[in-house]
Amino acid sequence: MADERFDVVVVGAGPAGAAAALTAARGGLKVALIERGEYPGAKNTFGGVLYRKQIEQLIPEFWKSAPLERTVVEQRLWLLAKESAVTVSYRDDRFNDPPNCWTGQRSKFDQWFAAQAEAAGAVPIYETAVTDAIIEDGRVVGVVTDRDDGELRANLVIIADGVNSLLGKRLRAHREWKPDQVSLAVKEVIALPREKIQDRFNLDKSEGCTIELVGETMGMAGLGFLYTNTDTLSLGVGVMVSDLKRLRVKPYEVLNGLKQHPMIQRLIEGGEVKEYAGHLIPEGGYTAMPSLSGDGWMICGDAAQMVNAVHREGTNLAVESGRLAGETAVAVHEREDFSSAGLQRYTDAVRKSIIHKDLKKYKGLHGLLSFPESEKLFGQLPQAVNDALFEFLSVDGEPKRDKQKQAFRKLEGVAGGRMDLVRMALKGWRAMNG
Amino acid sequence: MHIVVCIKQVPDSKEIKIDPKTNTLMRQGVPAVVNYYDMHGVEEALRIKDKYGARVTVITMGPPSADKALKQCISLGADEGVLVSDRAFAGADTLATSYVLASAIYKAADTWGPVDMIFAGKQTSDGDTGQVGPGIACRIDYEQLTYVQQIEDINPDTGELIVHRHLEDGVERVKTRTPVLITVVTELNTPRRASLPGMLRAARYTPIVWTTNDFEELDRSKIGLRGSPTIVSKTWVPEPKHVSTDMLTGTGNEVAATLVENLFGTELKHSLGWA
Amino acid sequence: MAEDKRRKMIGLQPEGDVDWSMYRGIMVVVEQRSGVAKPVSWQLLGEARRLADKLDAPLMALVMGQDVSHIAQQAIGYGADIVYHADAPELKDYRTRPYSRVCLKVIKTYRPEIVLMGATYTGRDLAGAIATHLPTGLTADSTQLDVDDERLLLASRPAFSEKMLATILCKQFKPQMATVRAGVFQALPYDEKRTGKIIAVHQDMHENDIVTKVLEFVQDDNRVNLEDAQVIVAGGRGLGGPDGFKLLHELANVLGGTVAASRAATDLGWIDHAYQVGQTGTTVRPKLYFAIGISGAVQHVVGMQNSDYIVAINKDPNAPIFQIANYGIVGDLFEIVPLLTKAFQERLTPVMAR
């Protein structure tokens, strides 16, 4: 065992852990930041959008020094059918200043963000995996790592080890996630000269664009994405694990399918795949959130299911929860109360924060994502919308009234009748609005 | 006993690519690692330290970012890490490198006591010469044992040691006496993993930095690019060998016969002595 | 212990005269063990002969050892004009100090403009010490040699895992030194009628002054030595298991060659890692390379593309290995390889013996 004692041990140097360590170290606490990767972000992956607000609260104007890719000025949504797509997009120059969000690479960003925590005094311990918690009299008093003499004691343990949280399970904050509470995402980073990216996506030097893809996931609940980085593209898809199990398909088969789509193929053509990664995304949302604190511990970020799947927001919620955990750590050290009662303060703070509000709003969504509902929403419906528009827009001598009817019938067909179409719409609206 | 280990940070060679347009190396973003062989030198020094007690000083000449490599050695149990770093050292070939490292070893001896053993790697993955080790030994007139795969015995009192050298055609058992420089091959040992207290020490450790100003007697005409007699006059990527492949077809027996016939028709007949 | 050695720094100034024009000729340091010269030494003499003729300068050889006068004689047969021959009991086994002392003396006395050695373990050990002592520039592990109009040695060597070649010069000092990879150059055919001068070199040495002692040498005939192999029969994942290598061994035996493998095969544990060819294995340049059940991934190809002749056997006609092969056979290796072994055997065994 290391002789040294810490005030706080933070497990995991992702956005949540780094934010927690930074906040606690700035508050004068003695912090250890443990990460199993060779360096923070070494093995981490995400789709690629980083938001301004929560990070800015910790590091004003961070975008001037942080390694970011492109400033997102345009967001597109594509409803895919076999060979076509209905596209919607919004572009606004106001997103440039102040920036709203950026595309990014976790291997660079996490490293930079953790370095800020190090600069504030957090002691980095990398290439070290936490294997267990030290529990005495029902209280968490430290962690066990996979190194020799690997125990480390602390007043508090902040759990930020991501979606597959070992400590979360160990402390029974939650169980193994159910297959319909997580989706499995795969992603490729595809190298392409920056001028080509700018041409193909209609962008200026530092501008970026995101495309969310609905449909062509073999009827499984899931979303695809194609984001522009400086000289690479991020193309990926995440699908509910329960669906993958049900259909016995591998996620990369879905990704390969997407790559063949004519609209996507055109954008990635000539690119060279540089990286390939897979990762789980928490999808359980509000109802799956575990208890957030106990005797000697707090849990944040993905480890606590804090992801807003509809808006692909996760890093921001992770940073927010990390900051709240760090602030709580500072506050309870003043009173030296590390009990679950003292740490209830963190749970309360999360409740009052955007994390709770947003996740609560979408709490019904989870229902829509399960089979057979999902098959309609992610399979038949995108196809039907495309077919409907094809009917409607084909100029073939038929009167417009008939065209409209035929188009509408396509949609009814999917929903199972006119009333069902209305019902489906209502259900969707409710899911998105709590 | 005072042991110095020379380590070098090198670009992770499997990640280096060639820019197809400019034919230059794309080193950007290539992660740096400690030269593979050198970690075996560190391990052997630490084993001697564990067994007999010794002070282990790790020295590297390189850019400021090489402090990461030294911290890694500290986490394993080395006592001090010295970064010999100065713009004036840049561009050194093996002759200039051995001069600076030899000077640093003298300074380490002044600072922490006479140096009995020096470990270096068999070779680096970027320089790939294996000349720096022998160069250092020659500069400071130490015994030199290269390609050591086992240290059979050390007598810390007399300084006598017996080692096994790994050669192309066999193993040589050699006896010598300190002070000695040993270059190591991977068969020597399996490097350890740092303990948690080691990681904590390394996280807080700041390597010692020596610049040109820290060496009183340094001859500045013998360091860096200026002190390097070898000049890289050009680099190029060899043209992929242009071959017109002869695809042999027919039954198994036919292709086998054709291939043998064809090969016998080449100069292989002579060079391989197929009379 | 080290106290008395302090403050002495060797190799700062070239000693004596610095009239570099006095340096003429090429010297090859011949490597031997137990009275048998290493082939690389004769290969070097072959290439150095060409360079010496180009420079219109003598080709010298340095032979060191105990009872090695026959090697001095051989050096002439392989192309040397002058052989410096140092024979002493202290030189029985290679040791850095006595060998470098003789070497330095010969270089300083006879002043060659170029000194070449094999890039073997011994060659690198010795060259590194001598170049520092002189001091002069030393290029390691060269694979191409030439000289230009200004009598500069152009030594080219692979860099960055064989991805590039670099030509290296030394304008400042003489001699210009390089170690040279084994198996790259061809020895001249041995000519026993060739004549040359053999000059004995004496060096006062006393065994008592030499700290390092060689206790014994244990020859290892089973050591995997892909670098020096002339014929390599390499197998990959297509072999389907460790048993597949038996077929390769049979072919290799007939050809007097060595078996090797792709990383897929070593990773699967079918054969020891020491046999792996490629970026993370050994770089080879045999005269003949068989790639059997190997797809031809770049990481494999960089390690073997400089083989003189490449034969690929693969059941997939689109396997990339065919792009660099001289001869390609599309087919099942389990059928083809035994037939090949038989065909070679018949052809190589003298008619009488059959």
Ligand SMILES: Cc1cc2nc3c(=O)[nH]c(=O)nc-3n(C[C@H](O)[C@H](O)[C@H](O)COP(=O)(O)OP(=O)(O)OC[C@H]3O[C@@H](n4cnc5c(N)ncnc54)[C@H](O)[C@@H]3O)c2cc1C
């Ligand atoms: C494909 C995909 C696309 C996404 N797209 C977006 C997006 O565009 N925008 C967005 O905001 N979010 C997105 N997310 C979600 C976002 O990535 C996560 O919500 C966020 O990374 C959570 O941060 P975290 O710090 O909680 O966990 P993580 O980022 O997972 O960090 C956990 C850290 O803990 C370490 N760790 C784990 N176990 C141990 C252990 N036992 N010991 C020591 N260390 C350990 C890990 O190595 C890791 O560094 C996406 C996710 C995926 C998978």
Ligand SMILES: Cc1cc2nc3c(=O)[nH]c(=O)nc-3n(C[C@H](O)[C@H](O)[C@H](O)COP(=O)(O)OP(=O)(O)OC[C@H]3O[C@@H](n4cnc5c(N)ncnc54)[C@H](O)[C@@H]3O)c2cc1C
């Ligand atoms: C960083 C890095 C370093 C690497 N370093 C190396 C390295 O040093 N060396 C190396 O080799 N690889 C290396 N690799 C791995 C390399 O990328 C390939 O994976 C590997 O070379 C493939 O080995 P293979 O050709 O045996 O297997 P495969 O690619 O699986 O090919 C097997 C071939 O056998 C053929 N085949 C199958 N059955 C038969 C049959 N009955 N008859 C005839 N043909 C048959 C198939 O058609 C196929 O072409 C490295 C990879 C990485 C990422």
Ligand SMILES: Nc1ncnc2c1ncn2[C@@H]1O[C@H](COP(=O)(O)O)[C@@H](O)[C@H]1O
């Ligand atoms: N810049 C350096 N700093 C410290 N040690 C070095 C340096 N360069 C080479 N060495 C040592 O010398 C060995 C052989 O290097 P090289 O001659 O470059 O192949 C390495 O394995 C190191 O131990």
